[in-house]
Amino acid sequence: MAIAASFAPLPRSFYARPADVVAKDALGKILVFEREGVSLAGRIVEVEAYLGIRDRAAHSFGGRRTARNEVMWGPPGFAYVFFIYGMHFHLNLVTDAEGLPCAVLLRAVEPILGEEVMRVLRGTTSKSAKAMLLTNGPGKLCQAFGISRAHNGLDLCTKPLYLSAGDVPRHIKSCARIGVEYAGSWAKRLLRFVDSDSRYLSVRPGRRTGC
């Protein structure tokens, strides 16, 4: 198994590109979170891109700048964490240039390090005891890593939370984003990217996603 010391944060230049480019490039990268001496890591296998003020599905649509999405307007390479549905957190990577509120939503990872810790943080029930179910969803991923609103605005180019280089997936598929049917034509844009070889995806290939 890989050791934590071999992980190193990606440079800010990785994030300083359009969200759809960063999203596709983020597949196969390693999400690392070092908390209280324990390292958690997972390989990114599913992401979605949100393209700023033109994107009806994005929080920053129409140029709305609020206390919640303030981080999206800042420089790239920072974490945008928000709370939704009264019970879930979502983790995003702020991308592109400062002033352009674009982001990449992390939807699923494959556990690499600290699976036991993730299991505890998730409070596994008998039905979610399988490793596969630990991090295959945006809300689950945050719970498994112990990420909450306290981590909103963290610099992803330094510890404790960052992305590290990883292998490139052999097969990348793009399809429609999840849960944004209200966004009109934007809901049909292929801004969701998955490693189609992974079994850790949040939504299985089917009619709803067009995969």
Place this chain on the structure above:
DNA sequence: TGAATGATTTACT
């Protein structure tokens, strides 16, 4: 000051 809603997950019929 109050009401509506959402980048979801889970359990149950």
Place this chain on the structure above:
DNA sequence: GTAAATCATTCAA
């Protein structure tokens, strides 16, 4: 396959 849980944020008044 359908519905409930649950609350910060946002918008209207």
